[in-house]
Amino acid sequence: MEIAVLLKQVPATESLIEITDDGKSIKTDDIKWVINPYDEFAVEEALQIKEAHGGSVTIISVGPEKTTEAIRTALAMGADKGILINDPAAEGCDGLSTARILAAVLKEAPFDLIIAGQRAVDDDNFQVGPAVAEFLGIPNISMVIKQEIIDAKIRCHGTIDGGTVILEAPLPALFTTQRGLNEPRYASLPGIMKAKKKPIDIKTLADIGIEADRIRKSLTRIVAMQIPPERKDGRMITGDSAQAKAVELVRILHEEAKVI
Amino acid sequence: MSQGVLAIAEQIEGVFRKVTYEALSEGRRIADRLNCDLTAIILGANLDNISKELGQYGADRIIVAQSPTLSEYLTDAYTTVIADYINKENPAVVILGASTQGKDLSARLSARLNAPLAMDCVAIRFEENNIIATRSMYGGKILADITLDGNPQILAIRPNAMTIANTAGAGSIEKLDTDTGNTVLQFIEKSLDTGKVELTEADTVISGGRGMAGADFTVIEELAQLLDGAVGASRSAVDEGWRPASDQVGQTGKVVSPNLYIACGISGAIQHLAGMSSSKVVVAINKDPEAPIFSKADFGIEGDLFEIVPLIAEQVKKLKG
Numbered sequence: 001m002e003i004a005v006l007l008k009q010v011p012a013t014e015s016l017i018e019i020t021d022d023g024k025s026i027k028t029d030d031i032k033w034v035i036n037p038y039d040e041f042a043v044e045e046a047l048q049i050k051e052a053h054g055g056s057v058t059i060i061s062v063g064p065e066k067t068t069e070a071i072r073t074a075l076a077m078g079a080d081k082g083i084l085i086n087d088p089a090a091e092g093c094d095g096l097s098t099a100r101i102l103a104a105v106l107k108e109a110p111f112d113l114i115i116a117g118q119r120a121v122d123d124d125n126f127q128v129g130p131a132v133a134e135f136l137g138i139p140n141i142s143m144v145i146k147q148e149i150i151d152a153k154i155r156c157h158g159t160i161d162g163g164t165v166i167l168e169a170p171l172p173a174l175f176t177t178q179r180g181l182n183e184p185r186y187a188s189l190p191g192i193m194k195a196k197k198k199p200i201d202i203k204t205l206a207d208i209g210i211e212a213d214r215i216r217k218s219l220t221r222i223v224a225m226q227i228p229p230e231r232k233d234g235r236m237i238t239g240d241s242a243q244a245k246a247v248e249l250v251r252i253l254h255e256e257a258k259v260i
Numbered sequence: 261m262s263q264g265v266l267a268i269a270e271q272i273e274g275v276f277r278k279v280t281y282e283a284l285s286e287g288r289r290i291a292d293r294l295n296c297d298l299t300a301i302i303l304g305a306n307l308d309n310i311s312k313e314l315g316q317y318g319a320d321r322i323i324v325a326q327s328p329t330l331s332e333y334l335t336d337a338y339t340t341v342i343a344d345y346i347n348k349e350n351p352a353v354v355i356l357g358a359s360t361q362g363k364d365l366s367a368r369l370s371a372r373l374n375a376p377l378a379m380d381c382v383a384i385r386f387e388e389n390n391i392i393a394t395r396s397m398y399g400g401k402i403l404a405d406i407t408l409d410g411n412p413q414i415l416a417i418r419p420n421a422m423t424i425a426n427t428a429g430a431g432s433i434e435k436l437d438t439d440t441g442n443t444v445l446q447f448i449e450k451s452l453d454t455g456k457v458e459l460t461e462a463d464t465v466i467s468g469g470r471g472m473a474g475a476d477f478t479v480i481e482e483l484a485q486l487l488d489g490a491v492g493a494s495r496s497a498v499d500e501g502w503r504p505a506s507d508q509v510g511q512t513g514k515v516v517s518p519n520l521y522i523a524c525g526i527s528g529a530i531q532h533l534a535g536m537s538s539s540k541v542v543v544a545i546n547k548d549p550e551a552p553i554f555s556k557a558d559f560g561i562e563g564d565l566f567e568i569v570p571l572i573a574e575q576v577k578k579l580k581g
Contacts (some may be wrong), residue, residue, distance in 0.1 A: 013531040126363040165454035180505035219376035224405040246571035255545035259520040
């Protein structure tokens with residue numbers, strides 16, 4: 001079983017996000033970078049499938065040089081090799097362009113199974129996984145919390161709004177991860193040592209046969225960013241007793257805020 | 261020439277999702293601005309009784325793609341039917357709800373049609389004749405305005421972010437002959453949490469955190485039931501195994517924008533705040549007067565949630581008679 005994991009390096013979720021002076025991107029100086037949490041589930045699931053069915057796990061990413069740190073972490077968890085597309089033209093490209101790049105990599109090295117995070121927690125686009133599957137002409141199943149591979153088919157339990165659904169697809173297929181799928185392992189010390197020797201192949205867009213211009217011209221473009229408006233100073237509900245506070249809160253929510 | 265606005269309706273078991281009405285209403289506003297028609301498309305197996313309802317939210321035409329093969333949402337079949345229709349009609353704008361299904365469908369459609377997609381929009385406006393979509397990034401820590409270049413412009417809108425407008429009109433219904441093409445995904449079964457309000461669509465969300473001190477969320481569940489709301493949880497409550505992962509509100513869970521969000525025993529880690537900051541009114545109940553959540557709340561009560569929440573429930577009961 002040849003498994004590919006689509007991985008993105010993102011700011012840790014506890015990061016304080018600030019906007020640059022041009023108002024179109026975020027300040028990256030003081031940010032701690034991590035593997036996108038949903039991609040961590042993807043790495044873990046790929047390793048578990050490899051342990052059960054054999055094969056190898058390849059980590060594929062689009063990003064700047066420092067993305068190799070995230071790939072190296074996945075290799076330390078147990079993945080076999082990494083491929084990074086590092087090209088200035090791909091910097092800040094939109095979800096569709098990212099999917100196009102990843103699909104071009106995957107076309108050159110065919111895989112039985114592709115696992116992607118449901119979204120990256122920076123762009124929150126939810127777009128790359130299904131779009132990669134579309135470009136490759138293979139089925140995708142979104143938001144998976146459990147999977148089972150039998151013969152050349154994968155059966156997935158996916159979450160939908162208000163429930164779960166079980167779907168089956170022939171391999172090759174792509175699925176995206178949902179919280180609850182697994183508990184990602186930590187990289188062990190021997191794992192970290194071994195990862196230093198595992199290969200990470202760094203390529204440009206030209207290397208995978210994509211015109212940089214096509215990627216530079218993303219169909220969607222961020223024209224402005226802002227921090228959501230702060231809530232006006234909150235009001236503490238005071239009262240002599242818990243009872244008095246509860247009465248006052250319900251009165252305010254009903255009469256002033258009109259939300260109940 | 262591209263023309264018209266197409267709204268993709270979503271139904272489950274013969275009931276439209278609330279976000280469908282929001283997508284139609286927003287689609288109507290866009291169509292009025294562009295001075296064109298709003299067409300709704302609905303896919304499924306038993307749609308005869310529900311299709312006409314879409315006319316009450318501004319659809320001039322309602323396209324009904326009805327077939328036993330469309331009874332359940334399958335990415336490949338739905339993408340093919342809708343993409344074929346879009347290729348034939350060439351709408352300028354496609355709008356749909358960014359539900360789990362809508363996210364999957366819109367992502368696949370954007371790749372099939374090589375069309376720009378603004379995912380999970382919280383607002384849509386025009387600058388001259390160009391659409392500017394506002395969407396949240398970094399789990400709600402940032403709001404970004406984006407432009408879309410190409411046709412059609414696909415807008416997946418966040419549930420609960422846009423207002424529903426009823427219209428007097430009744431749209432004309434047209435049947436669409438469907439050809440799902442060669443599909444490979446197979447539906448096995450589904451299970452729905454009956455009687456549970458979907459977190460992302462709820463008008464009221466009451467969440468519990470570490471202060472719940474255990475898996476017993478009864479006090480919160482009772483208040484949620486009184487308010488027809490949904491129960492959410494912080495990441496720590498989910499990590500402790502007190503609530504399922506599907507209840508998690510935050511940057512690595514669901515982003516919610518209810519009218520009323522009540523945070524009980526939640527300190528207010530930045531990753532949680534990201535998931536609920538677009539709520540209209542926020543109430544925080546916490547023992548610790550220094551909890552960061554209070555600085556992000558409209559109203560705060562310092563105290564024991566196990567004492568206060570039942571008292572609130574009692575008052576709500578009185579209010580409702």
